[in-house]
Amino acid sequence: xxxxxxxxxxxxxxxxxGLADWSGGQPLLREPxxxxxxxxxxxxxxxxxxxxxxxxxxxxxxxxxxADQACTEAGADTQHLATVFTASSGDAxxxxxxxxxxxxxxxxxxxxxxxxxxxxxxAGYWHIATTSRAPSTSLCAHDGSFGAGLxxxxxxxxxxxxxxxxxxADAPYPEPxxxxxxxxxxxxxxxxxxxxxxxxxxxxxxxxxTEAPASDCGDAALDALRLGVxxxxxxxxxxxxxxxxxxxxxxxxxKGFTVEVRHHA
Amino acid sequence: MxxxxxxxxxxxxxxxxxxxxxxxxxxxxxxxxxxxxxxxxALDTWIGEVEGVDAxxxxxxxxxxxxxxxxxxxxxxxxxxxxxxxxxARARFGPRRIGVFLGTSTSGILQTELAYRRRDPAxxxxxxxxxxxxxxxxxxxxxxxxxxxxxxxxxxxxSTACSSSAKVFGHAARLIELGVIDAAVVGGVDSLCLTTLYxxxxxxxxxxxxxxxxxxxxxxxxxxxxxxxxxxxxDADTPQAWLRGVGExxxxxxxxxxxxxxxxxxxxxxAALAQAGVxxxxxxxxxxHGTATPNNDSAEDLAVCTVFGxxxxxxxxxxxxxxxxGAAGGVEAAIAMLALQHGLMPGGLNRRTPDAALRxxxxxxxxxxxxxxxxxxxxxxxxxxxxxxFGAAA
Numbered sequence: 001x002x003x004x005x006x007x008x009x010x011x012x013x014x015x016x017x018g019l020a021d022w023s024g025g026q027p028l029l030r031e032p033x034x035x036x037x038x039x040x041x042x043x044x045x046x047x048x049x050x051x052x053x054x055x056x057x058x059x060x061x062x063x064x065x066x067a068d069q070a071c072t073e074a075g076a077d078t079q080h081l082a083t084v085f086t087a088s089s090g091d092a093x094x095x096x097x098x099x100x101x102x103x104x105x106x107x108x109x110x111x112x113x114x115x116x117x118x119x120x121x122x123a124g125y126w127h128i129a130t131t132s133r134a135p136s137t138s139l140c141a142h143d144g145s146f147g148a149g150l151x152x153x154x155x156x157x158x159x160x161x162x163x164x165x166x167x168x169a170d171a172p173y174p175e176p177x178x179x180x181x182x183x184x185x186x187x188x189x190x191x192x193x194x195x196x197x198x199x200x201x202x203x204x205x206x207x208x209x210t211e212a213p214a215s216d217c218g219d220a221a222l223d224a225l226r227l228g229v230x231x232x233x234x235x236x237x238x239x240x241x242x243x244x245x246x247x248x249x250x251x252x253x254x255k256g257f258t259v260e261v262r263h264h265a
Numbered sequence: 266m267x268x269x270x271x272x273x274x275x276x277x278x279x280x281x282x283x284x285x286x287x288x289x290x291x292x293x294x295x296x297x298x299x300x301x302x303x304x305x306x307a308l309d310t311w312i313g314e315v316e317g318v319d320a321x322x323x324x325x326x327x328x329x330x331x332x333x334x335x336x337x338x339x340x341x342x343x344x345x346x347x348x349x350x351x352x353x354a355r356a357r358f359g360p361r362r363i364g365v366f367l368g369t370s371t372s373g374i375l376q377t378e379l380a381y382r383r384r385d386p387a388x389x390x391x392x393x394x395x396x397x398x399x400x401x402x403x404x405x406x407x408x409x410x411x412x413x414x415x416x417x418x419x420x421x422x423x424s425t426a427c428s429s430s431a432k433v434f435g436h437a438a439r440l441i442e443l444g445v446i447d448a449a450v451v452g453g454v455d456s457l458c459l460t461t462l463y464x465x466x467x468x469x470x471x472x473x474x475x476x477x478x479x480x481x482x483x484x485x486x487x488x489x490x491x492x493x494x495x496x497x498x499x500d501a502d503t504p505q506a507w508l509r510g511v512g513e514x515x516x517x518x519x520x521x522x523x524x525x526x527x528x529x530x531x532x533x534x535x536a537a538l539a540q541a542g543v544x545x546x547x548x549x550x551x552x553x554h555g556t557a558t559p560n561n562d563s564a565e566d567l568a569v570c571t572v573f574g575x576x577x578x579x580x581x582x583x584x585x586x587x588x589x590x591g592a593a594g595g596v597e598a599a600i601a602m603l604a605l606q607h608g609l610m611p612g613g614l615n616r617r618t619p620d621a622a623l624r625x626x627x628x629x630x631x632x633x634x635x636x637x638x639x640x641x642x643x644x645x646x647x648x649x650x651x652x653x654x655f656g657a658a659a
Contacts, residue, residue, distance in 0.1 A: 115646060119426075136515045140421065
């Protein structure tokens, strides 16, 4: 049985190495030869109240930066916006600090560190900042986290017929976890999905029975970034959205599905 | 939503392994909590440990997944013939048409905690036998479960703290209703670890007494661990129960404290009722989140009274199981279904002095009655709320 889910993409956020935002990133994604790896520049999210801003780790900073870009582009009503956050890991530095403290005889755990250790800390911060009581979920599917989040966000959007904000973000662990889970950069992406025909690009998720591998970026350096960070598994989709041509993609974490991108004339 | 068939379910908690052991403990009003230590934790507290987790041996092909959390998952998957039920569904629909969505908060973090004690003194490196993807990563228990059950459909871990394994029912229901999949294994697995014991202790939310939900002197939770699984199918002639509604909301208020009036919690309950298409008065019993922290119980009480008034029989079963965190939603979904199947509203345990400020109709003793619709609340850090509504099979 084949099934298809279709949504429009009303806003996009991007922050990664050498990719300061979506508007600056689009030409680089269209012409990857002009893209250069430079460490991702993270800033404290102005949207958060001062106490939360101080506590924000890299994944929170990344996630809120890209979420803000996507919501601004779409003119979204953030106070009533359902959200899907997906990440391969939570706050990586926080996790390391907790494990280090638990390995000492004192085991003195900071309550703030423990609170920030939940995988849905980003969602909590975003909904506090937007005073939003809309539904939110937080997912993980290891390297397939972006694909799993895309499926869930599209499913929510279609079944509830309301806009859904998808945010995928990952930042590297410090050592010693970095050696066993090396991520090459901090990378975040947000897609503001909505139903209904308008002039925004359309995504269609279609089930099929083929075994094709995940699509690549068509550029060795950019593809290394794709494989280096779970959230960057979104890069082929972002390239298709930045381009003007229709595309049919396979995305990691969405085995058995094709993602089609269509642009309006 | 169209009612969705729950064709099998099982659980393993401090009350025992399987539905019969759980039901017997509930009928006896027996708590699985004990004043004990876990691993090397030097905390004076009560713990809901699942017996026999350490003795579980994973299949050799899945040896890399060996950790307490996956051993607990393995124990749960074997209980009540659950894995055999999934195999039947697999034969019916095919492996690609069955999703796996499990809630967990800490996954196999205990394995990482232990590895940090064995770092190389010279380099600081973790020991060579540490397996990040198979034990530490939040998805590891989902990956493990898919391999045990030989399923290939869409999958993810839902990790929204203590609402995680309630929300997975929503993930599955959406994808089945949209035709993306025909069936799903849902549930939750969370095992004891030092992060949560010391973490809740640091927040002064861990009680040194046994947890006493809805008690005037309640002062914190008791931690437990559990695995719970349910099999949802597009249709069935003789389901164990029907999933009728899933309500989800956020507090948007504070990272570790609920909204004082339970505004977000009330919205989740209302959303679940709306999805089920039932009036508040049609619910026969509500399994509360009821952690026994002062703030949770008072906020939840206000939310329950806002939505249902003060006549709905309700209780928390955390005095029996402990708070199983990311598995709590799955455990309490299983208890809600047992309540429907056996006409048993389990009385809450450990309450000595009712809190006069709490107005909901809290059950201190078991009540037997024919139940048609029951609801279960699950709320988590980050202000994540979920409510499930289940209907009787017949």
